[in-house]
Amino acid sequence: MLRQDFIYPEGIYLDGNSLGLTSHASVQAIGRRLQEWQEQAVNGWESWFGLAETLSPTLADLMGARPEEVIATGSITMNLHALLATFYQPTAQKKHLVATALDFPSDLYALQSWAERHDAELRLIPSRDGYTLNDEDIAAAFQEDVALVLLPTVLYASGQLLDIQKYALLAQQKNIVLGVDAAHSAGSVPHHLHAWGVDFAVWCSYKYLNAGPGAPGGLFVHEKHFDRLPGLRGWWGHQKASTFEMRSYFTPEHGAGAYQISTPSILALAGLEGALEAFRKVGIEEIRARSLELTTHFMKLLDEHTPELRVVTPREVHRRGGHVSVQHPQARLLSLALREKGIVPDFRAPDILRMAPVALYNTEEELQQTVQVLRELLDTRSYMAFEQKSTRVV
Ligand SMILES: Cc1ncc(COP(=O)(O)O)c(C=O)c1O
Missing domain, CATH: 3.40.640.10 (Type I PLP-dependent aspartate aminotransferase-like (Major domain))
Incomplete structure (x- = not known):
C-alpha cells in the first residue's frame, strides 16, 4: 500500500509483528x-x-x-x-x-x-x-x-x-x-x-x-x-x-x-x-482489509503447498489478527533456514513459525516466494544443518 514510504531491507521481511520497518x-x-x-x-x-x-x-x-x-x-x-x-x-x-x-x-x-x-x-x-x-x-x-x-x-x-x-x-x-x-x-x-x-x-x-x-x-x-x-x-x-x-x-x-x-x-x-x-x-479500516487479503492468500498457499506446516491461526476473519502462525516440530530450524535465505519470519517456542504480511509494505509475490522456499526446505530437510546454531534472535 505504501511500500515506497518505507526503507525495505534486502530480501523478504515478514517480521513486522515484532519490529516494524523504518519509514x-x-x-x-x-x-x-x-x-x-x-x-x-x-x-x-x-x-x-x-x-x-x-x-x-x-x-x-x-x-x-x-x-x-x-x-x-x-x-x-x-x-x-x-x-x-x-x-x-x-x-x-x-x-x-x-x-x-x-x-x-x-x-x-x-x-x-x-x-x-x-x-x-x-x-x-x-x-x-x-x-x-x-x-x-x-x-x-x-x-x-x-x-x-x-x-x-x-x-x-x-x-x-x-x-x-x-x-x-x-x-x-x-x-x-x-x-x-x-x-x-x-x-x-x-x-x-x-x-x-x-x-x-x-x-x-x-x-x-x-x-x-x-x-x-x-x-x-x-x-x-x-x-x-x-x-x-x-x-x-x-x-x-x-x-x-x-x-x-x-x-x-x-x-x-x-x-x-x-x-x-x-x-x-x-x-x-x-x-x-x-x-x-491510509485509514485503519483500509489497512485491515488489505491485511486480511494478504493473510487469506498466505494461508491458502500454505495449505496447498506445505500441508506439513499446520496453520494454527484461526481461519475466520473475525478471529485472527495480522500474522499467520504455523506449527512444526522444527519451527526453530525452519526460521533460521529462512533467514539464511533472506526471508525474515520469527520463531516462538516451542514450535511456532510466525510470519506477518504487513498491509503497508508486503506483497502477494513475497508470500508466493516464501512458500516456495519453505517447500524446498521441507523437501531437502536442509534446515537440519542449523541444529547446532545458537542464536538469540530466531
Ligand atoms: C503481547 C506483548 N505484551 C507485552 C510485551 C512486552 O513489551 P514491553 O517490552 O514494551 O514491555 C510484548 C513484547 O513484544 C508483547 O508482544
Missing part, C-alpha cells in the same frame, strides 16, 4: 528533532514539551478512543504496572486477577507481582490446544471474586483475535475491571476501546506502528475513569499548564496524559511522530 517519515522526524537539539539545546523543550499530546488524535483513531483517552508513553510492561497500581483495587471478597495461559510472559510477570502484594491468585484461562483460547473458557473466568481481568487483543503466538467487545460487556455486568494488551493489534486491526467500554489498554509502537526499536508505547484510560488519580505519579503527568510552578502536590493532567511519569525520550518519540504519518494517509 522515511520516521527518519525525517528523528533528524528534525536531532537538529532542534543541536540548534536550540534546552530551548527545544518549547516544542518538545507537549509532543506526546500532539500524537493523540492519530492514536485515538487507531484505538477507537477520544484523543484525551490515549497517550504515547512508557512501554507495555511499565504502563501495565502503572495502570494496575490504579485499577487493581482488591477487596476481601473481590481480589483475584485473571490472565490467559497464552499471554506474553512479561504481562504475567507484572500481574504476578501485584497478586503477591495482595495475597491474591493470578488465575490463567487455560488453552485446550496449546495455541488458542475457547470463548466459554474465557467467559467462565469472570467470577464474582475476580477484581481484574487482563486480555490480549491478539495472542502473540497463534494470532487469534479475541472478541474484546463481548468481554468488556461481561466485565461490566460482573463489576470486574477489564484491561487489554493490544500489542499485536495496534496499527493492524481497528479497535473501539471507548465504545466497548474497556477500562484500560496498553500497547507498543515498535510492531505494526513502525516507530522503531524500543519506541514509546501507548496507553488508554476510559473517560469514565478520569476522576481517578494515577496510582503511580510523576511530574510528566502533572497538569501541563502548571508543571513549572513546581508545586509540592500533584494535580493530574486531564485524561490519559496524567499517567505519564517521566521525561520522554524525544528522539524515540520522533520515531513515532514520523511513523504515524502512514496511518494518516
Whole structure:
C-alpha cells in the first residue's frame, strides 16, 4: 500500500509483528528533532514539551478512543504496572486477577507481582490446544471474586483475535475491571476501546506502528475513569499548564496524559511522530482489509503447498489478527533456514513459525516466494544443518 514510504531491507521481511520497518517519515522526524537539539539545546523543550499530546488524535483513531483517552508513553510492561497500581483495587471478597495461559510472559510477570502484594491468585484461562483460547473458557473466568481481568487483543503466538467487545460487556455486568494488551493489534486491526467500554489498554509502537526499536508505547484510560488519580505519579503527568510552578502536590493532567511519569525520550518519540504519518494517509479500516487479503492468500498457499506446516491461526476473519502462525516440530530450524535465505519470519517456542504480511509494505509475490522456499526446505530437510546454531534472535 505504501511500500515506497518505507526503507525495505534486502530480501523478504515478514517480521513486522515484532519490529516494524523504518519509514522515511520516521527518519525525517528523528533528524528534525536531532537538529532542534543541536540548534536550540534546552530551548527545544518549547516544542518538545507537549509532543506526546500532539500524537493523540492519530492514536485515538487507531484505538477507537477520544484523543484525551490515549497517550504515547512508557512501554507495555511499565504502563501495565502503572495502570494496575490504579485499577487493581482488591477487596476481601473481590481480589483475584485473571490472565490467559497464552499471554506474553512479561504481562504475567507484572500481574504476578501485584497478586503477591495482595495475597491474591493470578488465575490463567487455560488453552485446550496449546495455541488458542475457547470463548466459554474465557467467559467462565469472570467470577464474582475476580477484581481484574487482563486480555490480549491478539495472542502473540497463534494470532487469534479475541472478541474484546463481548468481554468488556461481561466485565461490566460482573463489576470486574477489564484491561487489554493490544500489542499485536495496534496499527493492524481497528479497535473501539471507548465504545466497548474497556477500562484500560496498553500497547507498543515498535510492531505494526513502525516507530522503531524500543519506541514509546501507548496507553488508554476510559473517560469514565478520569476522576481517578494515577496510582503511580510523576511530574510528566502533572497538569501541563502548571508543571513549572513546581508545586509540592500533584494535580493530574486531564485524561490519559496524567499517567505519564517521566521525561520522554524525544528522539524515540520522533520515531513515532514520523511513523504515524502512514496511518494518516491510509485509514485503519483500509489497512485491515488489505491485511486480511494478504493473510487469506498466505494461508491458502500454505495449505496447498506445505500441508506439513499446520496453520494454527484461526481461519475466520473475525478471529485472527495480522500474522499467520504455523506449527512444526522444527519451527526453530525452519526460521533460521529462512533467514539464511533472506526471508525474515520469527520463531516462538516451542514450535511456532510466525510470519506477518504487513498491509503497508508486503506483497502477494513475497508470500508466493516464501512458500516456495519453505517447500524446498521441507523437501531437502536442509534446515537440519542449523541444529547446532545458537542464536538469540530466531
Ligand atoms: C503481547 C506483548 N505484551 C507485552 C510485551 C512486552 O513489551 P514491553 O517490552 O514494551 O514491555 C510484548 C513484547 O513484544 C508483547 O508482544
